[in-house]
Amino acid sequence: MVCMNPLNRLQPPFPPEPVRRIEVGPWAIELLPGSAYATRYVANQSAIGFAFDSQRGLHAIGSDRVQPFIAMPNGLAFVPTGCDVLSESPTGGEYLRVIRTDGRVLPGDRAFNNRMDPQATALALRMRGALLQAGVADDWEAWALALAERATMNAGLSTPLQGSLTPNRMRLLDEFIDAGLDGPLGVQAMAQLLGLSEGYFMRAFKQATGQSPHSYLIDRRLAKARALMRDSTARLADIAHACGFNSQAHMTTTFRQRLGVSPAQLRGC
Structure with a gap:
């Protein structure tokens, strides 16, 4: 986009x-x-x-x-x-x-x-x-x-290197992650989905997105939590469970670490 x-x-x-x-x-x-x-x-x-x-x-x-x-x-x-x-x-x-x-x-x-x-x-x-x-x-x-x-730099930074994670593979991975966010997800399952070894997958993912698969998984949990906070009246504790956080307190800590605000502060906007 x-x-x-x-x-x-x-x-x-x-x-x-x-x-x-x-x-x-x-x-x-x-x-x-x-x-x-x-x-x-x-x-x-x-x-x-x-x-x-x-x-x-x-x-x-x-x-x-x-x-x-x-x-x-x-x-x-x-x-x-x-x-x-x-x-x-x-x-x-x-x-x-x-x-x-x-x-x-x-x-x-x-x-x-x-x-x-x-x-x-x-x-x-x-x-x-x-x-x-x-x-x-x-x-x-x-x-x-x-x-x-x-x-506005002229360097050709927008061209992915050979063998990097493709947009279509990213789409499959997003769908897989979103369908399983309420439970445990790990690098092994993500790599198996794409038919890659764990080591190759981790390197390709970092090259394509600039972050580790674990860090990206946290971002997906946060994104889903924010969507549920926006589109439903569910309790924060229920949202935390649906997004794979151990507890509402765990979700709140992650929000503060990644976004600098708590879920309650965002929902009160």
């Missing part, structure tokens, strides 16, 4: 997490919650995006051809000024969007997504945490500029 207009996101049956937005200097930074969306627009300014979750749908980015897409988790994206964008997904995923508001055009004339860049990942995670719970030490202009520099 590439950058989208949050106003076109489809509304779930329960109030979603809000779009979190901050404007500072020449930058506007938005954190879009995971939800279904359908959008079409012509980009009137360059935009940088970062997909925290894997997601799939249909898109046509700078093209008349609508085709399926699979966005990899931790994928950096870029949309140049004037690019025609059509994108839709039945589930979406949490997404960071950064644009300049002073009319300055960022370098680059080709749209891309699924670029793996460890420095961009670290910046995006820091920005997400600050948007979820602002702090006095937040350095938004420096973060936005640094992320823009990562997105």
Whole structure:
């Protein structure tokens, strides 16, 4: 997925997490919650995006051809000024969007997504945490500029190396994980699903997503918990059990460690 207009996101049956937005200097930074969306627009300014979750749908980015897409988790994206964008997904995923508001055009004339860049990942995670719970030490202009520099580098970071985890394998893995989140899941089961040895699977997964399978599994548990918090009135203890956490306290600790906020704080937004 590439950058989208949050106003076109489809509304779930329960109030979603809000779009979190901050404007500072020449930058506007938005954190879009995971939800279904359908959008079409012509980009009137360059935009940088970062997909925290894997997601799939249909898109046509700078093209008349609508085709399926699979966005990899931790994928950096870029949309140049004037690019025609059509994108839709039945589930979406949490997404960071950064644009300049002073009319300055960022370098680059080709749209891309699924670029793996460890420095961009670290910046995006820091920005997400600050948007979820602002702090006095937040350095938004420096973060936005640094992320823009990562997105507009000419290095061919967006091309996966031979033998890496493919988007289709990622889709199968997501479906397998989501179906079994209420129970124990391990590297052995994930590797067997894809017909790979455990060692090869762990290396390929790290290459494709920038994180370990265990870390990604935690992120999927958090994503499902946030979706249940958004789309149901279930008790937090029941949500914790449904997402494979040992207890509500375990889920709360993981939320604080990964997101900087508790489940109760997010649900109270």
